[in-house]
Amino acid sequence: MSLRDFTEKAENYLLSIINGNKLGFGPSLIKSNLFVLSKVFRSIVKSRHFLYDKRIFRDRTLGCLVVSIGNLTTGGTGKTPVTEIFARTLTEKGRRVAILSRGYRSKSKPLKTKLLDKFRGKKTVSPPRIVSEGKNEVLLGPHMAGDEPYMLACNVPEAIVLTDPDRVKSGRFAIRNYQADTLLMDDGFQQLRLKPRINILLIDSTNPFSNHFLLPRGLLREPIKNMRRAHFIFLTKANGGNHLRHLKKFIRKHNTKAEIIECTHRPKYLKSLISQEQSLLAELKGKKIAAISAIAVPQSFEDFLTGFGAEIVYKERYADHHMYYQDEVETFVKNSEAAGAELIVTTEKDAVRFPEIKNSSIDITYLRVEIDILSGEESFNECISRICFS
Helix, strand or coil: CCHHHHHHHHHHHHHHHHCCCCCCHHHHHHHHHHHHHHHHHHHHHHHHHHHHHCCCCCCECCCCEEEEEEECECCCCCHHHHHHHHHHHHHHCCCCEEEEECCCCCCCCCHHHHHHHHHCCCCCCCCCEEEEECCCCECCCHHHHCHHHHHHHHHCCCCEEEECCCHHHHHHHHHHHHCCCEEEEECCCCCCCECCCEEEEEEECCCCCCCCCECCCCCECCCHHHHHHCCEEEEECCCCCCHHHHHHHHHHHHCCCCEEEEEEEEEEEEEECCCCCEECHHHHCCCEEEEEECCCCHHHHHHHHHHCCCEEEEEEECCCCCCCCHHHHHHHHHHHHHCCCCEEEEEHHHHCCCCCCCCCCCCEEEEEEEEEECCCCCCHHHHHHHHHHC
16 A cells, blocks of 8 residues: 555545545544644644734735635635636636635655755755646646646636745745736635635535544644635535524624525536537436545535436545546446446546546546625625725
């Protein structure tokens, strides 16, 4: 078993404990230890915020519009589609947009190179990785860029996409080298060093705060009360249910000023990875399908498929951001055939991590999902214009 496989299995096991799916003495003991670690993590987070609040650590402003889009929990809120539509709308309005991403699980320097650099005392400041220069060309693949930056570069070719853990450095790089006048911090709510003019917080309305514990006992990156920093709060995956009233009331206890906007993820079409042809979602009705995904909340993806009348006869779930091996996909195709599947469906984020598909007796497609304002009183484009230009 490779280190990556071991890490993913351990991650999935811990998630099952966090979510309460594992019972018994062993999981209970692990929960107790995770609870202690979460207390330590809370203290670190609080100390960091205190140092920024007291100006011991200084935040930076870069003299242009900075919009942060992020969440309180680890994944699962639909952040990438929201970042995409912000970038597209702002570029259509004539802004020179740069998306600043950390590049989560992108390929880093080999360990040997890192150790040699440290041994030699080498302190080179490397520039951000350039995924796209905003010229309709993607310069890095998903392994080097990370799946989400790569997907953003493909779907918004007019936007500059840079990856670097240091958002101040990548922001300055975008302004200096590409004359960017608008910076979108993808997954930026915890990035305190670069100060945003607009702080947008996404909350998954179906599972807002996990079990209300911080990492690693829960999925919260910081205490719930810190949502007070948000200027706008988007409730994603909303369906207009009565539970939203209670959620909004809870949010108002911690943030009395932010505008709360309900939005939903709407599946739009299927696209074949083999032929690149689009097909209607209506074609899912009555069809036996196989589903494969490596996202934070696979259940929501699978619910979309069954909601359109498909029957899932075989499925595989991997850890979030899993990079697929060729043999994994080939094995999945064979198992899907054996289960009687007529079609294989994955997510768009998974599709960019797939190896090249050469031979498959079953068509492999991905589900394209976009964001809509739920109320219908204004379009998402109008909402973004109001937020960024008012």
